[in-house]
Amino acid sequence: xxxxxxxxxxxxxxxxxxxxxxxxxxxxxxxxxxxxxxxxxxxxxxxxxxxxxxxxxxxxxxxxxxxxxxxxxxxxxxxxxxxxxxxxxxxxxxxxxxxxxxxxxxxxxxxxxxxxxxxxxxxxxxxxxxxxxxxxxxxxxxxxxxxxxxxxxxxxxxxxxxxxxxxxxxxxxxxxxxxxxxxxxxxxxxxxxxxxxxxxxxxxxxxxxxxxxxxxxxxxxxxxxxxxxxxxxxxxxxxxxxxxxxxxxxxxxxxxxxxxxxxxxxxxxxxxxxxxxxxxxxxxxxxxxxxxxxxxxxxxxxxxxxxxxxxxxxxxxxxxxxxxxxxxxxxxxxxxxxxxxxxxxxxxxxxxxxxxxxxxxxxxxxxxxxxxxxxxxxxxxxxxxxxxxxxxxxxxxxxxxxxxxxxxxxxxxxxxxxx
Amino acid sequence: xxxxxxxxxxxxxxxxxxxxxxxxxxxxxxxxxxxxxxxxxxxxxxxxxxxxxxxxxxxxxxxxxxxxxxxxxxxxxxxxxxxxxxxxxxxxxxxxxxxxxxxxxxxxxxxxxxxxxxxxxxxxxxxxxxxxxxxxxxxxxxxxxxxxxxxxxxxxxxxxx
Numbered sequence: 001x002x003x004x005x006x007x008x009x010x011x012x013x014x015x016x017x018x019x020x021x022x023x024x025x026x027x028x029x030x031x032x033x034x035x036x037x038x039x040x041x042x043x044x045x046x047x048x049x050x051x052x053x054x055x056x057x058x059x060x061x062x063x064x065x066x067x068x069x070x071x072x073x074x075x076x077x078x079x080x081x082x083x084x085x086x087x088x089x090x091x092x093x094x095x096x097x098x099x100x101x102x103x104x105x106x107x108x109x110x111x112x113x114x115x116x117x118x119x120x121x122x123x124x125x126x127x128x129x130x131x132x133x134x135x136x137x138x139x140x141x142x143x144x145x146x147x148x149x150x151x152x153x154x155x156x157x158x159x160x161x162x163x164x165x166x167x168x169x170x171x172x173x174x175x176x177x178x179x180x181x182x183x184x185x186x187x188x189x190x191x192x193x194x195x196x197x198x199x200x201x202x203x204x205x206x207x208x209x210x211x212x213x214x215x216x217x218x219x220x221x222x223x224x225x226x227x228x229x230x231x232x233x234x235x236x237x238x239x240x241x242x243x244x245x246x247x248x249x250x251x252x253x254x255x256x257x258x259x260x261x262x263x264x265x266x267x268x269x270x271x272x273x274x275x276x277x278x279x280x281x282x283x284x285x286x287x288x289x290x291x292x293x294x295x296x297x298x299x300x301x302x303x304x305x306x307x308x309x310x311x312x313x314x315x316x317x318x319x320x321x322x323x324x325x326x327x328x329x330x331x332x333x334x335x336x337x338x339x340x341x342x343x344x345x346x347x348x349x350x351x352x353x354x355x356x357x358x359x360x361x362x363x364x365x366x367x368x369x370x371x372x373x374x375x376x377x378x379x380x381x382x383x384x385x386x387x388x389x390x391x392x393x394x395x396x397x398x399x400x401x402x403x404x405x406x407x408x409x410x411x412x413x414x415x416x417x418x419x
Numbered sequence: 420x421x422x423x424x425x426x427x428x429x430x431x432x433x434x435x436x437x438x439x440x441x442x443x444x445x446x447x448x449x450x451x452x453x454x455x456x457x458x459x460x461x462x463x464x465x466x467x468x469x470x471x472x473x474x475x476x477x478x479x480x481x482x483x484x485x486x487x488x489x490x491x492x493x494x495x496x497x498x499x500x501x502x503x504x505x506x507x508x509x510x511x512x513x514x515x516x517x518x519x520x521x522x523x524x525x526x527x528x529x530x531x532x533x534x535x536x537x538x539x540x541x542x543x544x545x546x547x548x549x550x551x552x553x554x555x556x557x558x559x560x561x562x563x564x565x566x567x568x569x570x571x572x573x574x575x576x577x578x579x580x
Contacts, residue, residue, distance in 0.1 A: 069552035076537070077561055081568050112444055239498070242474055242526025253498070255473075260501050349443040352476065352494045352505065363476055365494060381476040381494075389529040418552065 034062065037400070041070045045148050045404035048414030050388065052407075056400060064395040066388050071418035079378035083343025084110050084184060085320065087378075092178040094382060094416040097140050098133035098358045099179045100169070102416075107182040108263060109353035109364035113346045116185050116315045120265075124306040125191050126182065127264050128199065129172070130355070131295040131302075135206070136165045137358035137411075138246075138288040145285060145408035146217060149226040154213050161209055164202055171195045184344060185319035186312035200303055203296045210292060217285075227281040231394040231406035234279055241390045244383050245360025247410060250287040251279035257356040264355075269301045281402075281409035288411075318344045343373030352381075359383040359411060382416035420500040422447040425469065433459060448505040456491075456508050457518045463495060463504070464523055471495040471504060477520075477530035479538035483564040488512035489540050493520070510540065519545040537562035 040051035049070035055063035075094070079087050091106045092099035104126045111117060118126070143158035166176040172195045173179045173188065181188050217223045233243065238251040248255055256273045258266040274290035276283040312319050320339055321332035346368040354363030360383025367377040387410055394406050422442055429449060430437050436459060439450040451459050463471040476494040487509035495504045510517050519542040521528040529551070531542045536551040539560035550557065559566055559574060 069550075069554075072552040074561060077566075077568060115444065237525075239472055240525040242524065255498055260498070261503070350448065350505070351444050351446060352503065354475065361475065363494070365476060365478060365492065367480065377478075377480045379476065379478040379492075381478075385533075386526055386529065389526070 039403070041067075046407060047144060047412055050407070050412060050414055050417070052391070052403070054395070054400070054403065059400050061395045061398050061400060061403065064392045066391055068385070068388070068414075068418055071414045073419065075419045076378050076380060080374055080376070083373045084346075084375070085339065085343060088182065088184075089178065089180045092180055094380065094419070095137070095357060095359060095362070095384070095413045096177070096415045097413055098137040099177070100129040100173075100181055101133040101137075101355065101357045102362065103179060103182040104130050104264075105353070105355040105357060105362045106364060107184055108355065109351065109366060110184050110344075110346075112353045113349065113351045113366050113368060114184070114315075114318050114344060116313050116318055118186050118313055119310050120307050121190075121309045122186050122311040122313075123265050124302050125187055125311065127266065127269075128191070128299050128302045128306075129181065130264070131298045132165060132168065132199070134295050134358040135292050136162055138292050139165075141288055141408075141411040142213060142285075145227075145281075145405070145411075146223065148404045148408035149223055151216065151220065151223060154216055157209070157213050157216075161206065168195060168198050168202060171198060183312075183320055185315055186310075190311050191306075196303060196306075199299065203299050203303075206296060207293060210289070214289060224282060226402070226405050227285060227409065230281050230398055230402040231409060232278075232280045233390060233394050237393055238279070238390070241393060242386045243360070243390045244386065245356070245358070246287045246291060247284055247360065247387055247390070249274065250276045250283040252277040257354060257361060263353075265302075266298075268305070269298050271297045271301075281405050284409040284411075345371065345373060350377075354381065357383060359413065359416070360387060362416075380416070380419050382419060384412040384414070384417040385419070388412050388417055420469075420497070420502045425502065425504060428469065429459075432462065446503060446505060448507060450507045450509070453491075453508045453510050453517050456506070457520060457523070459506065460493065460520045461523050463506075469497065470499045471497045473498050474520075474524035474526050474530075475503070477527050477534065479534040479540055479562070481538060481562065481564045482509070485512060489515045489538055491517055491534065491540065515540045516543055517541070518543050521545055536560070539563070 034055060034057050037054045037056055039054055040046040041049040051067040053065040054061055075090055078090060088106060091102040094102045139158040139162050143155035146154035169179060170176045173181045233251055235252045238248050238253060252275060254273060254275050259273055271294045274287060276287050316335045321336050325332040326336045348370045350367040352363055352365045354361045362383055363381035365379040366375050369376045395403060398406060426440055426447060436451050436455045437449055438452060441448045463469055473496040475496045478492050480490040480492060482488055482490060490507055490509045493506040517540060519531055521531060531545055532549060533551040534540055535542060535548055536553055537560060542548060559571060
């Protein structure tokens, strides 16, 4: 018995000596292992020209600083020097993944400032294109997130679906990418029966195709392992940081502007606002998948209910006349001349209008002065700009390899973050 | 909660601090003096009835008048009451300074940095007031009305070869 104690004792004494505070020295950072890693602006996982300065301790992120401005084009300054109609093409370049919903948001904001409203058919078409834009944006999210965590097939499949959407946009608008479809008080052209049939065909096939992608991911061990529990943002943090859109709802906040402050005709449709509690990358993935299915519901109901009628409000001082009438009638020619050269002339006032864009709350603050065809101040409240500034909170404590999964689940677009 | 209720409530609470109020297209705008902006904002957020817990947007404005030249605009949203409110405050032309609200809403941090970058309004007490979009050594403030649309030649040095 005694020999046994003697055998153990020297080892434990050494261990005890090692653990003793008097014999061991502790340094806060003995090897100065904290390093600053520069990620971007040219990095495939940052979805554009986002630059992150990440402070690392070993493989753990201890701090993060987003640097913006690599795509800054000064749209707010440009808008102050454009007429209201001239700025429509610039809105395509904000969130270039879903230009149709930016067009809609801008037109609705200017219409609110002018105090006019587009006719019912135009409102239905705007709802349909906003929801198609949401599907298009969330499909890109699906593809890029899964590619960021290593599943390349889903990228191909989601881009196949986006390609069909672009075909629809091409037939509806005449352009695939930079649509500039809406006009103040109306739309550029009407929804033809052929395009309506294309959309109907698309939304019939889409849920099945989406399910194929889900089958690849929902029970995929690698995908879940990479996304589960990373980049958590709590409910309180999300509200405090002003995060909006799917990211906010994936943190358990039931806030969707389509429900909270309804615009267009969203109060006429029967759809749910999905909500998840996790607040991590996986919840944000589930959130967007569920939102796409709700968008399909809205498009289907809108196509059923869509009324016939004009697509332009009859407000000659504010709404551009049709080209056919400009060439044949005097009044329309005069209005066209005045609108092109001097623009619409809203009264003294200021409005803030926002819609639920695919990425979150896209708002426009416009201040106008009477007698001036330009906005005096034009502010774009872009969802990506605010969401990116939640990254330091999400990244804190994450592993370096999770950074791409977190950025991917946030789905920022630098076009609107940098304005 | 409608605009009138909010306005009456603000007037009883702050009295002289409500310099001006206007309703346009159903949106209420209230102008307050810059000295009391933090007090008004924290009350708007913490009051259980009003509860403007979500700062949708914060931006600057250049009115281009000698007095009250620069302004800051706070677009608030109450998630509980589903109501929007706009607070405005103005500051002088020379050395524009204003108290930060980033302690009240975390999102103001980014918006105030952007406003500083574009208008040169200094937010006192801001934890990290740097340029947002423009390079750090840039001397001008692009969204001021006296900054030309075409830019100032030579203000952005090209990299040396």
